[in-house]
Amino acid sequence: MSELVARFASVFDEVGADAVTRERERRLPYAEVELLREAGFTRVTLPVEFGGDGAGPAELFELLAELARRDPNVAQLFRSHFSFIDRTLHAPDSPTRTRRLALLADGAIHGNATFEKGPAKVGSYDTRLVTDAEGLRLDGRKFYSTGTLFADLVSVLADRDGEFVSVLVRTDAAGVERLDDWDGFGQRMTGSGTTVFEGVRVSAEDVLEREDRPSHGGAFVQLVLLATLTGIGRAVVDDAVRFVRARTRSYSHASAATVREDPIVQETVGELSAASFAADGALALAVAALQAASDASRAGEPEEALRARIATADLATTRAQLVIIPNVLRAATELFEVGGASAVSTGLALDRHWRNARTVASHNPARYKARIVGDHLVNDTPVVSWWTNGEA
Incomplete structure (x- = not known):
């Protein structure tokens, strides 16, 4: 057992203590997510200079497996969060990269708003980022928004004039609505339901174009x-x-x-x-x-x-x-x-x-x-x- 897995074992045990009751009552794990944030789990893969532990993939995925051993809902809801950290760490140095790492170092949790449940064809999205008289405006409706009910930030995949862009949005921004309407018979507390974006104002610095560089x-x-x-x-x-x-x-x-x-x-x-x-x-x-x-x-x-x-x-x-x-x-x-x-x-x-x-x-x-x-x-x-x- 690695030092990190041993360090988080008692925290994971606390998360799992009421897992069966949460499952039976379908009680969303807000308190458990906060416990993990306070314990430093959400920062575990950040570099030490950003308040993290610098954990690599082997340690991260063992930690996630051990967390899932206690409550798989909680482990899965962090999917987009750790993916976002990984993408950011592998991005070239830039003010955007530094700014995003700073948000994560402050404890921000990242959620998902990629996929849709609607008429859009495979490989396309109805969510739109457009420019109007007031600037950039985001409109759309996403489903399978795993983790977003518990998140502070969310990356939204949108169409801007025929090209895909990723837009970073605060979940408490005006025009963002998160719905607890995930009705799957399993993983019922992952927050994988609908997220609505209606007239959400976006800063240009929070828009990233899709890059054509190799990615894992x-x-x-x-x-x-x-x-x-x-x-x-x-x-x-x-x-x-x-x-x-x-x-x-x-x-x-x-x-x-x-x-x-x-x-x-x-x-x-x-x-x-x-x-x-x-x-x-x-x-x-x-x-x-x-x-x-x-x-x-x-x-x-x-x-x-x-x-x-x-x-x-x-x-x-x-x-x-x-x-x-x-x-x-x-x-x-x-x-x-x-x-x-x-x-x-x-x-x-x-x-x-x-x-x-x-x-x-x-x-x-x-x-x-x-x-x-x-x-x-x-x-x-x-x-x-x-x-x-x-x-x-």
């Missing part, structure tokens, strides 16, 4: 989801062990006098542990590939070499998805084999593991990823770095 950003955001799934896999094992140790009732046709001595139950717990182990291993390999791409970017490697590093990270992340998702989903189902009808008690909320894992796994569906890997191996087709959605 696609792998990064996917790995946040995979770390969340990996944490769910660990929680499945934790709950299985806890349930079996506490169980006193058994069956007339059981294989031992007590549940904890039953070889069939022991075998089930062992298989759950192996599934979690597989997820851990796949995540570590993919994160190592991302680390190599990040290091190459910061070292200023030639573009061709950097693109090769990023391609390796994209491929590793795609393969990891094909390992982690089925193992965690299977474990979340087989968990119930360690107990009888008492295991389905709503008080235990053991079903949350499958619902949460299934919801996370539905991002960038894995069915497409297996084909992408096969096409790459057979036909040398590049692995896609970034995905979007919209009307067909």
